[in-house]
Amino acid sequence: MNDNPRVIALPRDQRLPGNGGDSLATERPEVTRVLRNTYALLSLTLLxxxxxxxxxxxxxxxxxxxxxxxxxxxxxxxxVHKLQNSGWALPAVFALTGFMGYTLGPMLSHTLALPGGAQTIVTALGATGATFVSLSAYVLTTRRDFSFMGGFLFAGIVVALMLMLAAFFFQMPALALAVSGLVALLSVGLILFETSRIVSGGETNYVLATVGLYVSVFNLFTSLLSLLGMGGDE
Structure with a gap:
């Protein structure tokens, strides 16, 4: 079983303001600005x-x-949370995402050592990208309110974290794979939740919005990598 556990961030706020028909991003310049800055910073941090x-x-x-x-x-x-409104916020974001990239390196090396490892990485990366783009486009076009998912996501993340620790300490590969599936589903929910918060104006800090989406994308990718690579791992 891989000894490089993924990290899971809890939703910052379970309450999301309603986003009725008058809360179009195009009608709210501050929402457009946050979206633009968030996706720009997200692209840089992912690279x-x-x-x-x-x-x-x-x-x-x-x-x-x-x-x-x-x-x-x-x-x-x-x-990042302490420095979110200061000039040190961006260096803190890159320090966080760089560290997470460092934790990902050994997992990629492990996957590459398996039969068909390179194809597994490409497949997981493509599935992650397609999922993120599809979910983001859905929220941006429908402006649906996903605040109702807050309590479920919070409880699910706590359960996933406990199961992940149990799988690590008791060396239970089957449980680890089950946790990967659970984290993948939670990551999908978090992408919807975080994007909905931005569109509705519930998140006005693009630094925090970027970190929330980055962690969700990171966890989705590592979960898919574990699930897709299980065939070649003993």
């Missing part, structure tokens, strides 16, 4: 994270392990 992960594969960087992964992720996430 940066991918570059760090590629370097990890090339130089065979060791896996950070459970403790360092959790401490590093939650510590940097806390820093």
């Amino acid at each position: 940066f994270s991918a570059g760090v992960a590629a370097a990890g594969v090339a130089f065979q960087w060791p896996a950070p392990g459970l403790v360092l992964t959790l401490v590093g992720f939650f510590g940097l996430l806390f820093a």
Whole structure:
């Protein structure tokens, strides 16, 4: 079983303001601005994270392990929230996403060592991209309110985190794969939830919006990678 656990962020706010017919993004310049800045920063952080992960594969960087992964992720996430309105917010975001790219490197190396590993990575990456674009387009065109998912997502993430720790400490590969499936579903819900918050004006800080979407995309990719790679892993 892979010893590089994924990280899961809890929804920041379970309450989402209603987004009736008068809350079109095109009719609210602040929403358009947040969306534009969020997707621009998200693209840069994904590229940066991918570059760090590629370097990890090339130089065979060791896996950070459970403790360092959790401490590093939650510590940097806390820093992003503390610095969200300062000039240090962007460096904190890139530090967080770079660290997550570092944790991804060993997982990619492990997958590449399996039969058909390169194809598995490409398939997981394509499925992640297609899912994110489809879900984002759905929310942006329908402007549907997904605030009702907040409580379910919060409970699901807590359960997934507990099961992930159990699978790690008790070395239960079958449970780890089940957790991967659960995290993939939760990530889909979080993408809908986070995008809906931006469109409705519930999230006005593009730094926090970027981090929320980035973590969801990261977890979706790593979950799909685990599920697709299970055939070649003992």
